[in-house]
Amino acid sequence: xxxxxxxxxxxxxxxxxxxxxxxxxxxxxxxxxxxxxxxxxxxxxxxxxxxxxxxxxxxxxxxxxxxxxxxxxxxxxxxxxxxxxxxxxxxxxxxxxxxxxxxxxxxxxxxxxxxxxxxxxxxxxxxxxxxxxxxxxxxxxxxxxxxxxxxxxxxxxxxxxxxxxxxxxxxxxxxxxxxxxxxxxxxxxxxxxxxxxxxxxxxxxxxxxxxxxxxxxxxxxxxxxxxxxxxxxxxxxxxxxxxxxxxxxxxxx
Numbered sequence: 458x459x460x461x462x463x464x465x466x467x468x469x470x471x472x473x474x475x476x477x478x479x480x481x482x483x484x485x486x487x488x489x490x491x492x493x494x495x496x497x498x499x500x501x502x503x504x505x506x507x508x509x510x511x512x513x514x515x516x517x518x519x520x521x522x523x524x525x526x527x528x529x530x531x532x533x534x535x536x537x538x539x540x541x542x543x544x545x546x547x548x549x550x551x552x553x554x555x556x557x558x559x560x561x562x563x564x565x566x567x568x569x570x571x572x573x574x575x576x577x578x579x580x581x582x583x584x585x586x587x588x589x590x591x592x593x594x595x596x597x598x599x600x601x602x603x604x605x606x607x608x609x610x611x612x613x614x615x616x617x618x619x620x621x622x623x624x625x626x627x628x629x630x631x632x633x634x635x636x637x638x639x640x641x642x643x644x645x646x647x648x649x650x651x652x653x654x655x656x657x658x659x660x661x662x663x664x665x666x667x668x669x670x671x672x673x674x675x676x677x678x679x680x681x682x683x684x685x686x687x688x689x690x691x692x693x694x695x696x697x698x699x700x701x702x703x704x705x706x707x708x709x710x
Contacts, residue, residue, distance in 0.1 A: 480531055481509035482563040483544060491599045493565050497606050499527060501617055508598050509564045512578065523607040541566040553582035636660040638681060648688050655681050655688040667696055
């Protein structure tokens with residue numbers, strides 16, 4: 458209180474609210490370590506809590522820590538309601554292991570409902586759980602090992618580049634892609650080399666050292682055009698306070 462009255466201290470800014478939502482349980486941000494746990498990336502702007510994914514019926518973990526079939530579990534979860542909160546996404550634990558019991562929960566909801574979890578990744582709902590202690594009961598859900606979601610990264614990158622709304626930029630190292638471009642059938646023969654394709658309409662930028670001013674960076678914009686049926690490579694140098702420079706050639710070199 459005394460330090461507050463003096464007003465002489467520097468306070469760190471508040472951490473911005475984590476708006477990422479788990480696709481299974483719909484809760485924002487990383488979960489408790491001994492609960493839903495950290496968020497893992499599934500796709501562009503799609504996130505799932507580690508334990509929400511790991512405890513889904515279809516999902517299994519490889520020795521290397523890859524979670525397999527997460528997308529399949531998510532598709533099923535869109536049609537399944539949680540017995541506690543009545544929201545969809547309730548694949549994040551197995552349904553109750555008792556035959557003919559319809560109870561199914563989100564992982565966090567199963568903990569709140571005091572379900573009984575076992576080391577073989579099965580669960581019993583509050584109605585059917587065992588009365589006394591059990592050696593096979595799981596007491597902690599903490600996962601400190603490396604875990605990630607197995608996915609087709611090439612397919613994922615292609616879908617990001619081809620999206621029309623362009624809400625996100627695709628970046629590799631220092632190169633930012635704005636447009637991937639396209640090749641028409643009559644261009645196929647001439648718009649490639651042994652190691653690269655030259656799609657017309659391709660556009661990318663890179664921030665790199667200036668040609669004209671020491672110790673200063675500027676933006677280089679690279680585009681590929683068509684000129685007399687052959688590819689033309691254009692690099693535009695954009696530097697604040699100076700006129701743009703434009704270089705063009707029939708070779709990317």
